[in-house]
Amino acid sequence: MATLGDLERTVMDLLWATTESTTANELRDAIAEVPAPETGRELAVTTVLTVLSRLEKKGLVERERNIRPHRYRSVTSREDHTAELMHEVLVTAPDRDAVLARFIGSVSEAEAQTLRTLLGGS
Amino acid sequence: MFWASYLLAALAIVLAWPAPIALSRADWTARAPFTAMVLWQSIALAGGLSMIGALLVWGLEPLGDNLVAASAGFLDLLLDDASARTLGVVHVFAISAAVLLFAHLVFTLALTFVRIRRQRSRHRDMLTLLSSPSAQQPATVVINHPAPVAYCLPGGAHSVTVMSDGLMDLLTQAELDAVLTHEHAHLHQRHHLLLWAFAAWRSALPWLPTSQLAQRAVSELIEMLADDEALRRVDRATLVRAIVIVGSGEVHPDRDELAASAADELPRAARADPTGRTLGNESTAHRVRRLLAPLPPLRRLQQAAALSAAGLLLVVPPALLVVPELVG
Numbered sequence: 001m002a003t004l005g006d007l008e009r010t011v012m013d014l015l016w017a018t019t020e021s022t023t024a025n026e027l028r029d030a031i032a033e034v035p036a037p038e039t040g041r042e043l044a045v046t047t048v049l050t051v052l053s054r055l056e057k058k059g060l061v062e063r064e065r066n067i068r069p070h071r072y073r074s075v076t077s078r079e080d081h082t083a084e085l086m087h088e089v090l091v092t093a094p095d096r097d098a099v100l101a102r103f104i105g106s107v108s109e110a111e112a113q114t115l116r117t118l119l120g121g122s
Numbered sequence: 123m124f125w126a127s128y129l130l131a132a133l134a135i136v137l138a139w140p141a142p143i144a145l146s147r148a149d150w151t152a153r154a155p156f157t158a159m160v161l162w163q164s165i166a167l168a169g170g171l172s173m174i175g176a177l178l179v180w181g182l183e184p185l186g187d188n189l190v191a192a193s194a195g196f197l198d199l200l201l202d203d204a205s206a207r208t209l210g211v212v213h214v215f216a217i218s219a220a221v222l223l224f225a226h227l228v229f230t231l232a233l234t235f236v237r238i239r240r241q242r243s244r245h246r247d248m249l250t251l252l253s254s255p256s257a258q259q260p261a262t263v264v265i266n267h268p269a270p271v272a273y274c275l276p277g278g279a280h281s282v283t284v285m286s287d288g289l290m291d292l293l294t295q296a297e298l299d300a301v302l303t304h305e306h307a308h309l310h311q312r313h314h315l316l317l318w319a320f321a322a323w324r325s326a327l328p329w330l331p332t333s334q335l336a337q338r339a340v341s342e343l344i345e346m347l348a349d350d351e352a353l354r355r356v357d358r359a360t361l362v363r364a365i366v367i368v369g370s371g372e373v374h375p376d377r378d379e380l381a382a383s384a385a386d387e388l389p390r391a392a393r394a395d396p397t398g399r400t401l402g403n404e405s406t407a408h409r410v411r412r413l414l415a416p417l418p419p420l421r422r423l424q425q426a427a428a429l430s431a432a433g434l435l436l437v438v439p440p441a442l443l444v445v446p447e448l449v450g
Binding site: 005008009012058060078079081082083085086088089090094095096097098099100101102103104105107108110111112113114115116118119 | 234237238241242245247248249250251252265266267269271272273274275276284286301304305308313314317318320321324325337341344348362363364365366368369370371404405406407410411414
């Protein structure tokens with residue numbers, strides 16, 4: 001049985017793969033074609049709608065409400081989201097210090113130079 | 123009772139200012155990061171206790187000659203409104219300040235916990251969408267990004283270690299293993315709890331510059347602890363290379379040569395740079411120097427002394443609260 005997280009991922013992968021907006025029905029059909037362990041089989045449209053509204057709340061998906069059925073599209077590309085997430089990781093801010101532990105904290109150019117010198121490099 | 127409150131106040135001041143400064147400048151901490159960590163925790167805890175205790179004992183002074191008797195007296199006063207005249211305005215003020223400070227510390231701790239947990243869960247949600255599981259390692263995911271990044275996101279059973287494509291391109295398998303071992307040490311030793319406590323300490327007392335100092339020292343110490351843990355599984359030169367490559371963002375030109383002679387060459391390289399840790403806050407460089415030129419661990423006696431100091435710090439404030447007869 002697929003978890004909501006897996007479904008969200010499958011839906012986002014489909015939305016990121018296209019620039020067009022799609023309906024929940026079209027998405028359900030597309031998900032049915034995704035090879036198994038990812039999702040399982042028969043998916044109700046209501047499940048897809050649930051996933052879509054969760055993704056909308058998270059700011060990943062936007063909905064065109066002026067037409068029926070509603071059409072959905074991704075807010076921005078996968079690359080942009082990745083860049084944003086990595087920005088959170090790489091830029092230190094006092095209120096985020098404790099959220100995760102990085103292998104190497106922010107290193108200034110001077111410190112990077114020191115590191116190279118320490119290894120006797122250029 | 124009076125003496126106890128002054129002693130507690132003096133202790134609070136020492137623990138709020140000179141003690142953290144001295145500890146943050148001490149050199150031995152790199153030789154015994156665990157002991158230093160314990161000492162930081164006891165300074166923070168004893169500091170908070172003595173701050174609150176000093177106010178409380180001073181404010182309750184007219185009601186009894188130790189905290190237990192005084193609290194009973196205070197309860198009587200609240201319930202029966204019996205002897206309201208015995209407490210002056212200043213005493214009421216001190217008691218309120220103690221209660222407020224205590225509530226402030228506890229609430230900040232709880233709020234910080236909730237905030238960190240929310241940020242982590244949001245981050246984990248995004249990772250689920252954006253990363254793919256690593257082929258080789260359990261609980262490890264890979265994210266498509268050119269910057270060499272590795273970090274761990276704690277969350278009990280959902281803890282995950284993240285590596286970027288950029289990192290995997292830059293490092294050899296052995297170096298990657300070193301990075302992962304280091305990150306697993308963070309998770310295994312529950313370093314996120316320390317990060318949480320000291321982040322809370324800092325947001326609770328932002329006007330106290332040493333709270334920031336403590337947080338920085340603690341984050342440096344957990345890196346040393348994780349490095350030491352990693353060294354039990356991976357080769358010292360490999361770990362150093364991983365740190366330097368990730369830190370400087372590039373591969374050393376003579377890496378093969380270096381790999382061959384690393385063990386002999388590295389200590390000399392470290393000594394060639396006499397600047398030590400005085401050059402600003404170069405925590406990564408300091409970390410590398412520590413690995414390159416390992417100092418002997420602190421002697422058993424010194425460790426014991428530091429740990430006893432930590433223990434004493436935790437015993438003294440409560441003792442001053444409950445048994446003031448001992449001192450006056």
